[in-house]
Amino acid sequence: MSEFKMFHAPLVMKYVFNFILREVPIHIINLVTALLPNHYVTNRIKGMLMKPFFGSCGKGLQVGRGVIINNPQNLFLGIIAILLTIVMYKQKAK
Structure with a gap:
């Protein structure tokens, strides 16, 4: 039983927060456009719509x-x- 680890509630809430407020809107923008x-x-229009959801982003x-x-927060x-047909996978930070 010592190997069983409970999930950390704040970490799960952070993941859910990022998913709902960052990833879902980007996928909705992709669907609409x-x-x-x-x-x-x-x-450029898609870039302007997605810009607020990235960690940081410059002009153009x-x-x-x-x-x-x-x-996208990372x-x-x-x-x-310019992002053209790129697939980015989730990776755990060290």
């Missing part, structure tokens, strides 16, 4: 069609970042 073409203007963010972003982008 899925029919838009992969063009400079529409990529473009997010192309088919981009899947998981765990994503830090510089100036004029």
Whole structure:
């Protein structure tokens, strides 16, 4: 029985908070803008809509069609970042 570990409630609440307030809106934005073409203007619109959910982000963010972003609070982008068909997987921090 000593190997059994209880989950830490604040850690679980933090995960749920990040999932509901960061990941779900990004997937909703992808769903709503899925029919838009992969063009400079529409990529900028998607970038402006997703920008508040990232860890930090510079100017000129473009997010192309088919981009899947998981765990956005750990994503830090510089100036004029362009994301095109990139899959980011969740990784545990050390």
